[in-house]
Amino acid sequence: MQQAINALLIGISNGFIYxxxxxxxxxxxxxTRVINFAQAGQAILSTYIAFEIVTRTDNFILAFIxxxxxxxxxxxxxxxxxxxxxFKHVSDGPVAALAPVIASLGLLGLIRSIIGxxxxxxxxxxxxxxxxxxxxxxxxxxxxxxxxLLIVLGAATVMIIFTLIFQKSNLGLALRAAAFxxxxxxxxxxxxxxxxxxxxxxxxAAGAVAGILISPNDAITPYSLDSLLIFGFVAAVIGGLESLxxxxxxxxxxxxxxxxxxxxxxxxxxxxATFVVLALVLLIRPQGLFGSKAARNA
Amino acid sequence: xxxxRRLFLFIISSLILLALSLKVEELRVYQGAQIAIYALGxxxxxxxxxxxxxxxxxxxxxxxxxxxxAALTQIHWHLPLFVTFIVGTFSAALAGAILGGGAARLSGPxxxxxxxxxxxxxxxxxxxxxxxxxxxxxxxxxxxxxxxFGESFTLYKWFFWIALINVMLMMFFLRNITSxxxxxxxxxxxxxxxxxxxxxxxxxxxxVLAFTISAGVAGLAGTLxxxxxxxxxxxFGLGLSFALVxxxxxxxxxxxxxxxxxxxxxxxxxxxxxxxxxxxxxTERVTSNLPGLIMSTLLILTVLFTPNGPAEQIRKHKARKx
Numbered sequence: 001m002q003q004a005i006n007a008l009l010i011g012i013s014n015g016f017i018y019x020x021x022x023x024x025x026x027x028x029x030x031x032t033r034v035i036n037f038a039q040a041g042q043a044i045l046s047t048y049i050a051f052e053i054v055t056r057t058d059n060f061i062l063a064f065i066x067x068x069x070x071x072x073x074x075x076x077x078x079x080x081x082x083x084x085x086x087f088k089h090v091s092d093g094p095v096a097a098l099a100p101v102i103a104s105l106g107l108l109g110l111i112r113s114i115i116g117x118x119x120x121x122x123x124x125x126x127x128x129x130x131x132x133x134x135x136x137x138x139x140x141x142x143x144x145x146x147x148x149l150l151i152v153l154g155a156a157t158v159m160i161i162f163t164l165i166f167q168k169s170n171l172g173l174a175l176r177a178a179a180f181x182x183x184x185x186x187x188x189x190x191x192x193x194x195x196x197x198x199x200x201x202x203x204x205a206a207g208a209v210a211g212i213l214i215s216p217n218d219a220i221t222p223y224s225l226d227s228l229l230i231f232g233f234v235a236a237v238i239g240g241l242e243s244l245x246x247x248x249x250x251x252x253x254x255x256x257x258x259x260x261x262x263x264x265x266x267x268x269x270x271x272x273a274t275f276v277v278l279a280l281v282l283l284i285r286p287q288g289l290f291g292s293k294a295a296r297n298a
Numbered sequence: 299x300x301x302x303r304r305l306f307l308f309i310i311s312s313l314i315l316l317a318l319s320l321k322v323e324e325l326r327v328y329q330g331a332q333i334a335i336y337a338l339g340x341x342x343x344x345x346x347x348x349x350x351x352x353x354x355x356x357x358x359x360x361x362x363x364x365x366x367x368a369a370l371t372q373i374h375w376h377l378p379l380f381v382t383f384i385v386g387t388f389s390a391a392l393a394g395a396i397l398g399g400g401a402a403r404l405s406g407p408x409x410x411x412x413x414x415x416x417x418x419x420x421x422x423x424x425x426x427x428x429x430x431x432x433x434x435x436x437x438x439x440x441x442x443x444x445x446x447f448g449e450s451f452t453l454y455k456w457f458f459w460i461a462l463i464n465v466m467l468m469m470f471f472l473r474n475i476t477s478x479x480x481x482x483x484x485x486x487x488x489x490x491x492x493x494x495x496x497x498x499x500x501x502x503x504x505x506v507l508a509f510t511i512s513a514g515v516a517g518l519a520g521t522l523x524x525x526x527x528x529x530x531x532x533x534f535g536l537g538l539s540f541a542l543v544x545x546x547x548x549x550x551x552x553x554x555x556x557x558x559x560x561x562x563x564x565x566x567x568x569x570x571x572x573x574x575x576x577x578x579x580x581t582e583r584v585t586s587n588l589p590g591l592i593m594s595t596l597l598i599l600t601v602l603f604t605p606n607g608p609a610e611q612i613r614k615h616k617a618r619k620x
Binding site for chain 2 (some may be wrong): 101103106112120232267272
């Protein structure tokens, strides 16, 4: 019983991080119809910036804010410099259809090399701002620490802010309209181009939060968020790639599911298990839990 | 007649390359083997993306499957070298057939994500099961050249000969299959899946076949790469899959001959980078990251400005002039 509770707690904490990454991927997918594999690169760049601030000032809150702003800016820069140019030059041909995917892959490599040149490829210790020792209730210590609490609260705050923006504000309405029917949204006076950039900005910020919250558990390297990208992608696919709620549910499902597999079967199976989950979702319910049938035409 | 001439051409060019290897420095011979192997790896993507219109970011994983199964059969069953090549090719093809069954139902971004997951996930297995011997990897060797080849016939020359003969055989097979009924079927699929289906092409079956052959080709390339280096998770990670995609995009994805160009660029980049890094003062950070920087920049620029490859661009330019 205790083991199951432990697995659940670890799963929830990880699941929130996966949800954030999935949110970032979904936001970009909705606005531009691109799976942004560079999201891992953008997130790790923001994390390195936060790391730099925290080592200089020893102030985690400042570092967090700085990292998230950097993430948002990087998102905007990528959309304006790379994606707009890409869609301007888009032409027929076997590669043209894949061009955004390949460009995002190239960008991932580029960001990593730049990080490697500036900070080096070796592991950097990202010290946690709060204790990582699990809470103790009476005799038992659960694997859920203040850091995990911070992760859950931080991720939940981001999700609440996004929900408020998307459901209550005019900007949110424009974002939803531009994602749903770009041509009609444009006719209705929505500046679709700018709205796209805002989608990328939100995604960049969400990815940055995910990177900064997950990294204090471990050291950071230019490659340390690769696996998070995969988990985020699988979570987004579980949720249907279109739906923000789906991304959160998908992330939590994947986090808890993987945590149980880790606890009861063994750590060696984490990637094969992820892959099997992805394959099952794609084969049984390709439109995801929250997607409509028509959504998967791309 | 046409195919006879092609066979003749392949044999002649192989003989020229083999003879050439006796005349150049050791390092160049080794790089020649690398180019041949990368060309084969890139061809596996050309076949898949350029012909059948599917995308795979995970062909590095199929190379790993080929290399590991070849190495394991050599270590545990002491099978002769050419049998391990066949094992490597077919086990990767089998994995490709299984995955291809699922892949045929997926479109662009989903397939890209799924294969990327494979490329990231598969190498981690090496550290989980003792049979794969973790980071140290497995020793897989082509042995030493037969003594009657003479003293001057070095190990690298031996590697090059084996690699080149394998690559040429596989390339010949690919060249033939892409100009056969199957090749035309794939092209039709890529151009317009609905029209292809209406004209009686089995969409699913053809896609699975392309995926299987592509994986098999990648498996052989991986086996050869393991032979000239070693079989470990670091050599077959995401970086290899990236390199293949970069090479394929640089060579224009639609032509098998172009894969040579992509392979040359892949091998030349680290050389070029080390020269530049030397100018910049040879710090560890620059030296180890410059090749990646150059490669990703090239990839992005190619996709942005000549999405169908430089060769295609030149062809179009010529066509416009006429």
